[in-house]
Amino acid sequence: MSRKRAVTLALVLLVGACATNPEISPRPAGFATDSETSPDDKMELQVLRSPNLGEVLADHEQYTLYRYDEDTTNPPKSNCVEPDCTLKWIPLLTAEMKTTTGIDAALLGVVERSNGTRQVTLNEHPLYRYAHDEKAGDATGDGLGGVWFAVAPNGEKARR
Template sequence: MKRFAVVIGTAVLGLTALTACGDDAPAGGTSTTQSTAGQSAEAKLATAKSDKFGDIVVDGAGKTLYVFDKDTANPSKSNCDGECEAKWPVLKAGSAAPQVEGIDASLVGTVTRTDGSKQVTLAGLPLYYFANDAKAGDVNGQAVGGIWWVVGPDGKKITAEKAPGTGETSSYSY
């Protein structure tokens, strides 16, 4: 009976340790959540209205997606690995073509990363999350370092805020 209790206790501790490893906390200690859409069989891209930026691209759970100035679109290439990828998790491509809603499907593709995994692209540019965006609608990654940008449904980075109440854009300061 004691042996059975030890085995069960060990299993519970092991599962607890594995569950704890699933928390992607950045160096600052704040827990982050990455959309499971990027890790499921199918990635999903959609559009959402941002008060600051107009129509932006999000994943299936409404989490904001970003593009990186150091990446290339033609040919598609991601230049964010290691520490960069820890702060800017990639939108991983699933086993099927990404689902799209409000985005021209011909603009959506994938790129093979240096580790062999597939990342979703829009107009050739790889798509990322920002680790400090905790919930749908957050745009905390906008203009970080002057090289990270929310992206519009046309695949172009958005570098300017909408002027309040006009729908027009104004200069974005970062």
């Protein structure tokens, strides 16, 4: 069975389970639900070079991270809180940040979500992973809806 087919089957099974049990939600490995911190409890971010976008921020598994233009900064607040949003755009949750090479540590922070979990921010922008990125380095969520963008190491929209 191909990896894509296996992932699709797993998602179908998880979505079916979600319909009968609201406590279950599909999440990529290493990502927490809105009711727990990440399994590692420490998140290390990294900078990758995207052929189309230049430098982008990635998680510990080298998956591209995104920012949402509908979120607010000063103070930071996530506006992606409904299940139809958080199942596609998975909040990057953590208890503690590690120092990360290539990223100004002063730009890293956390914001408390409405349910009490802590979401990682960069330059006050809450960070997310796109559930439809199939492999490390994908950036298929960039530009979606005109409001979701891969994030550069300074917290701005990634652009060449």
